[in-house]
Amino acid sequence: MINQTSVQLGSVRSVIRELFEYGKKRKAQIGEDKVFDFSLGNPSVAPPQIVEDTLIDILTNGDPVEVHGYTSAQGDASVRKAVADYINSQFAVGIGADNIYMTCGAAASLCITLNALLNEGDEVITIAPYFPEYKVFTEHARGKLVPVLGEEGTFQPDIEAIKAAITPNTKAILINSPNNPSGVVYTEQAITELCKVLQECKENGQTIYLISDEPYRELVFGGVKVPYIMNYYRDSIVCYSYSKSLSLPGERIGYIAVNPAMEGAAEVYAAVCGAGRALGYVCAPALFQKLIARVIGTTSDISVYKNNRDVLVQALESYGYEVVRPDGAFYLFVKSLEPDSDAFAERAKDYELLIVSAKSFGVEGYVRISYCVSPDMLARSLPAFRALAESYKK
Ligand code: PLP
Numbered sequence: 198m199i200n201q202t203s204v205q206l207g208s209v210r211s212v213i214r215e216l217f218e219y220g221k222k223r224k225a226q227i228g229e230d231k232v233f234d235f236s237l238g239n240p241s242v243a244p245p246q247i248v249e250d251t252l253i254d255i256l257t258n259g260d261p262v263e264v265h266g267y268t269s270a271q272g273d274a275s276v277r278k279a280v281a282d283y284i285n286s287q288f289a290v291g292i293g294a295d296n297i298y299m300t301c302g303a304a305a306s307l308c309i310t311l312n313a314l315l316n317e318g319d320e321v322i323t324i325a326p327y328f329p330e331y332k333v334f335t336e337h338a339r340g341k342l343v344p345v346l347g348e349e350g351t352f353q354p355d356i357e358a359i360k361a362a363i364t365p366n367t368k369a370i371l372i373n374s375p376n377n378p379s380g381v382v383y384t385e386q387a388i389t390e391l392c393k394v395l396q397e398c399k400e401n402g403q404t405i406y407l408i409s410d411e412p413y414r415e416l417v418f419g420g421v422k423v424p425y426i427m428n429y430y431r432d433s434i435v436c437y438s439y440s441k442s443l444s445l446p447g448e449r450i451g452y453i454a455v456n457p458a459m460e461g462a463a464e465v466y467a468a469v470c471g472a473g474r475a476l477g478y479v480c481a482p483a484l485f486q487k488l489i490a491r492v493i494g495t496t497s498d499i500s501v502y503k504n505n506r507d508v509l510v511q512a513l514e515s516y517g518y519e520v521v522r523p524d525g526a527f528y529l530f531v532k533s534l535e536p537d538s539d540a541f542a543e544r545a546k547d548y549e550l551l552i553v554s555a556k557s558f559g560v561e562g563y564v565r566i567s568y569c570v571s572p573d574m575l576a577r578s579l580p581a582f583r584a585l586a587e588s589y590k591k
Pocket of ligand 1: 303438440
C-alpha cells in the first residue's frame with residue numbers, strides 16, 4: 198500500500214482551490230465578467246518593469262551555462278550577500294551571507310525550516326486565523342500544529358492564550374504578519390509581549406523558536422510598521438518570499454534568514470541546509486536568484502491594493518458588513534452574516550461572489566475576500582455585495 202496521507206493530500210483540494218475551480222466553470226457558463234472571483238491570493242499587479250529589463254539583460258549578456266546552471270545548494274554566495282546587505286540596511290541585525298538560504302518561495306522556506314527544527318511529536322503554535330498549509334507542512338515535518346485563536350475582533354495575538362498553550366513539547370511559534378487571511382499587522386506591543394513570554398521560557402531552559410512567515414512584509418498601507426522579529430528575539434527565523442512583493446509567485450523565489458544572534462545559529466543553519474537537501478530542493482532557481490540580487494528593494498505597485506482596500510472597506514461597511522481593519526496584505530476578513538460561514542460563502546455564490554469561508558483558516562464566523570483583483574472587477578462586484586447583505590434583511 199502506498200502512503201495514504203499523501204493520497205489523501207493529493208485527492209482533496211483545499212477549500213480555496215475548490216472555489217477557484219468552481220469559478221472557472223461558472224465563468225465558462227455565464228461569462229468571465231459575470232463572476233466576481235475573490236478566492237485566490239494571486240497578485241493582480243504586474244512585476245515592476247525593472248524585473249523584465251533585468252531578466253532580459255541577464256539572458257542577453259550573461260553566460261548561459263552559468264545563468265541556467267546549478268548554484269550552491271544554499272544559494273549563490275553573491276546573491277546571499279546581497280540579501281544579507283539589504284536586510285542589514287533595513288533592520289541593522291548584523292546578518293551575513295552564511296545566515297541566508299535561498300529557497301523556492303515561502304512554502305519551501307517554511308517546509309525547510311520546520312524540517313530543520315522539529316523532532317517527532319514537537320508542537321508548533323500558530324495564531325488563528327492562519328494559512329491552512331501550516332498544518333500540512335508541520336505534520337509532514339513530524340510535528341503537531343497547535344492553533345491559538347487571536348483576539349476577537351482585532352485578531353492580534355492573544356498572549357495569555359499563547360502562554361497557556363505552551364507545553365514542554367512546544368518547539369516553535371509560527372507567526373504571519375501582515376496576515377493571510379485577516380490582513381492584520383501584528384503590533385509592536387503584541388510582538389514585544391510575545392517575545393517576553395518566549396524569553397521567559399528560554400530562561401527556564403526551554404528554547405522556543407519564533408518563525409516569521411513574511412511574504413506580505415512590504416504590502417502595508419498608511420505607514421504601518423511591521424516589526425522585524427530579529428530585533429525583538431534571538432531565537433528567530435524569517436521565512437521570506439518575493440511571490441507577493443514582486444508579483445513573482447510562479448517563479449518560486451524566496452529565502453530563509455537565520456538570526457545570527459541565535460544560540461547555535463551555525464547548527465540551525467546547518468540543519469536548514471540539511472533539510473533542504475533531504476527534501477530535494479537542490480537549489481533555488483538560478484535565474485531568479487540573479488534577478489533578486491539586482492532588483493532587491495523594489496516592489497510592485499502596491500497602491501492598487503491600497504485603493505482596492507479603501508473602496509471595499511468603505512462600500513462593505515456602508516452595506517452593514519462588519520470588517521476587520523486590514524493594514525496589510527491583500528485580504529479582507531469580514532464577519533459572516535449568519536453563524537455558519539460555510540453557508541454564508543455558499544449563499545454568496547447565488548450573487549456570483551466567490552469568497553472563502555474562514556473555517557479552513559481556523560476561525561468560525563468569518564469569510565476572506567482576496568482583493569488582489571482588477572479595480573474594475575471590484576467596482577462591478579459592489580452591487581452583488583449589497584444585494585447579498587440585503588438578502589439577510591428580508
Ligand atoms: N505563507 C502565507 C501566509 C501565504 O499566504 C503564502 C501564499 O499565499 C505562502 C506562505 C506561500 O508563498 P509562496 O508562494 O512564496 O510559496
